[in-house]
Amino acid sequence: MxxxxxxxxxxxxxxxxxxxxxxxxxxxxxxxxxxxxxxxxxxxxxxxxxxxxxxxxxxxxxxxxxxxxxxxxxxxxxxxxxxxxxxxxxxxxxxxxxxxxxxxxxxxxxxxxxxxxxxxxxxKPEGDDEEKGSLVTVFSAKGGVGKTTIATNLAASLAEGGKRKVCIVDLDLAFGDVSIVLQLFPVHTIADAISMRDKLDPAAVESLLTEHSAGLKALVAPVQPDAKDLIDGDLVGKVLRLLRESFDYVVVDTPPAFDEVVLQAFDESDLLVLVGTLDVTALKSLKITVETLGLLNHPKDQWKLVINRADMKVGLSPSDFETTLKLPIAASIPQSKDVTASINHGKLIVLESPRHPVSSAIRKLARDFTTDQPAEATTTTPADKPSPEQHKASVAPKRGGLRRRKVTS
Ligand SMILES: Nc1ncnc2c1ncn2[C@@H]1O[C@H](COP(=O)(O)OP(=O)(O)OP(=O)(O)O)[C@@H](O)[C@H]1O
Ligand SMILES: [Mg+2]
Known part of the structure; x- marks a missing residue:
């Protein structure tokens, strides 16, 4: 009442x-x-x-x-x-x-x-989420910082040639370019979920996916930008929850905006990859992002700060980001023209040149996610790395509504 x-x-x-x-x-x-x-x-x-x-x-x-x-x-x-x-x-x-x-x-x-x-x-009974995969959302409120590059390469790194089942979801509903970056020719897009809204189940959602490579599938953005208006947070929430039932990892690429579907993705996520480049406008939008996430009581231990083009000598350093945002850097990805060259060849750099410094940085981030340990653990040796199942049990159940979360600090 x-x-x-x-x-x-x-x-x-x-x-x-x-x-x-x-x-x-x-x-x-x-x-x-x-x-x-x-x-x-x-x-x-x-x-x-x-x-x-x-x-x-x-x-x-x-x-x-x-x-x-x-x-x-x-x-x-x-x-x-x-x-x-x-x-x-x-x-x-x-x-x-x-x-x-x-x-x-x-x-x-x-x-x-x-x-x-x-x-x-x-x-909900304890452990109800433990069967489900982990959801990783890649976000920046600023455009062009490398979200799609990182999301696609991270998804391929997590899949590791079929070792894990991974789905990438393009929530940049008006201008998403995951299908171009992955060189896909999709038959379906997320817009096809609109008419299935009331009968969605894991099989229905899987029927909308396009296969990229071993272990990696994609749910791509609508072809018509105005289909965006028919896709709301509720529908996106349903789709993401169903994908978690079928995949070990769901990686979400986002538009540079805090819109309803992005907030829904945050709400469903186990990890948020917050991307920035070494410029004051990116720092400002990251600052607003972490403040907003704080206001929404989103758990800080799930935020992973990633600096893209981190080796540029432009007067701001990665440590300025750590100090201002009070967040440790989870990955620093160097700048390289090979990134754009790979996209232009229709290849992902982590698959085309796995030893490239950009690929190494992204694959290391993926490894950190697949071997994520509770905060008190300090070291991980190859012998005691947890299996994907143990990992799921350690990171997957951290979900809860943004508005529903309890204050954590
Ligand atoms: N580390 C890098 N070195 C060089 N070029 C990069 C690097 N990361 C991304 N790029 C290039 O920067 C451009 C923008 O990257 P991307 O499309 O991934 O950004 P975005 O954040 O998804 O943009 P949008 O907000 O428009 O969706 C692309 O041409 C990409 O090839
Ligand atoms: Mg993008």
């Missing part, structure tokens, strides 16, 4: 009407605290325009830890960026204007959906 906090009777009545049947109104934040103590199943708290902003923010900040399944919705007479930023920082799930009663109804429905998903996730 939903509880509304509002002192003004007319406003309270309007908010109560929009929040749906069974909604109760209380006059103050203290009354809300008492109400919540008695009712552990409430899924939304609507803080009306008469509630003081800093008190609302302070309460939301506490509730996101003590009651993560409760969605706090803030209603303001006017919403500006300062209010939005403060609300986002405190973990308030939605901010709506007082006159936007439809927006309020939608926010309540959204809180209900998140609450239901979180309760279902916490009821």
């Amino acid at each position: 939903t509880v509304v906090v509002e002192l003004d009777a007319a406003s309270a009545e309007a908010l109560q009407g929009a929040a749906g049947s069974g909604c109760v109104v209380v006059p103050s934040l203290d009354a809300l605290r008492r109400h919540l103590e008695q009712r552990p199943k409430e899924y939304a708290a609507v803080l009306g325009p008469s509630v003081d902003l800093s008190a609302a923010v302070a309460l939301a900040d506490t509730l996101r830890v003590t009651r993560p399944t409760l969605g706090v919705i803030l209603v303001r007479r006017r919403v500006d960026t300062a209010v939005l930023a403060e609300a986002l920082r405190a973990g308030i799930r939605d901010v709506v204007e007082e006159r936007d009663l439809t927006g309020l109804s939608e926010a309540v429905v959204h809180s209900y959906a998140v609450h239901t998903a979180m309760v279902a996730a916490s009821d």
Whole structure:
């Protein structure tokens, strides 16, 4: 159920009407605290325009830890960026204007959906994910830094000529070029999943894939850029979860934007490869990316910072990135014209020239993923490297909704 906090009777009545049947109104934040103590199943708290902003923010900040399944919705007479930023920082799930009663109804429905998903996730038996493969999303909010190059070569490295089953998914839905880089001639694209939405299962999703090489298949982006508008986060989530059932690794290439499908991919991921190049604009977008991921309570131990063209002498060094982002570098990939030359030959550099410094850096990253150890382990000798199955058990079950995650630090 939903509880509304509002002192003004007319406003309270309007908010109560929009929040749906069974909604109760209380006059103050203290009354809300008492109400919540008695009712552990409430899924939304609507803080009306008469509630003081800093008190609302302070309460939301506490509730996101003590009651993560409760969605706090803030209603303001006017919403500006300062209010939005403060609300986002405190973990308030939605901010709506007082006159936007439809927006309020939608926010309540959204809180209900998140609450239901979180309760279902916490009821899930231990080890439920252990049979599934790992999902690695390659992202940068800045374009042209090498996401597709890294995603495709990483996928081929993980597949290791058929040793593991790997699928690459192109979520750059408008301008994806995975099929060009891999020289594929696909019969199907992710757009074909739209008409299958209600009957998707692992076999249906597999029928949309195009084979590249031993162990590596691809789910490519639509041919028509406007098909993007018909593919939402919900559909992408379903597809990714089904792929995890059939593959050891699913590698996701992304557009340079925080759109709905990218957030869904983050939500499903075990690891995020955050790519940057040695320029201030890339550093700025990485900084915004890690701050946003932090606000979304995404676990920091899953972020892998990769510097591409890392040997360029341009005044910024990889260590500047480590210091500013407070993240260790997981891989440094040198610049080489052979990367573009390989693409122009229709080959992946890790397959064409496995000993090339670019290939070595990407294959080492893949090896780190396939032998990932819990944080306390410091060394791995070849003799005690875990099998892919042990690896899956160690990294795959770290999933959870971005909005659903508990605060980790
Ligand atoms: N290490 C490298 N050395 C030299 N060229 C590189 C390197 N990495 C990527 N490139 C080249 O940079 C260009 C952009 O790379 P890529 O398409 O992988 O970037 P992207 O981040 O996927 O771009 P977009 O945001 O447009 O999807 C390509 O021509 C690629 O060949
Ligand atoms: Mg790309």
